[in-house]
């Protein structure tokens with residue numbers, strides 16, 4: 255706050271690995287009570303957005319806090335406080351992701367520990383519980399499914415492969431969208447704010463870049 259020189263701080267937070275510790279089951283990455291209280295305090299002082307690869311309802315269910323903006327599915331599903339309509343830049347992707355998830359689930363049925371998670375506008379293939387000897391098979395399966403779906407491309411995260419839009423819309427674009435919305439909402443210009451993004455993975459680098467472009471601050475925790 256001292257280094258913001260009286261400017262309004264806009265806070266963007268990643269979820270997995272940042273607010274919640276990465277555990278064996280990707281569907282059980284809950285935040286601790288202590289972390290939730292910390293975020294609740296932060297939200298009281300600064301406009302706060304959660305920017306995550308998870309879909310919005312899932313992220314909301316994990317975070318369980320009011321007055322937070324959400325950008326889910328790596329930014330492709332943006333829910334602003336008080337607005338019923340979500341901003342979804344690439345709506346045509348949803349049925350493609352449903353199909354990709356079905357194909358992956360079927361193909362990975364026999365691989366112990368592999369989990370395909372439908373995040374509405376991207377599908378995450380978690381391999382943290384897969385035996386090392388089966389990793390090539392999982393990778394091959396992901397590439398085979400990808401080969402039939404030119405609208406998607408592969409992205410690498412921590413213990414996860416993700417099939418995402420081949421068209422670029424990243425966490426950085428989501429932060430940019432929220433940044434402009436917040437400026438408008440607060441009736442401020444960019445020189446009056448400092449944007450801080452906190453994240454722990456490669457996909458967060460797009461958000462750090464966006465904060466840098468906006469002459470703001472990006473923080474990386476690896």
Ligand SMILES: [Mg+2]
Nearest residue numbers: 268270271455
């Ligand atoms: Mg993360």
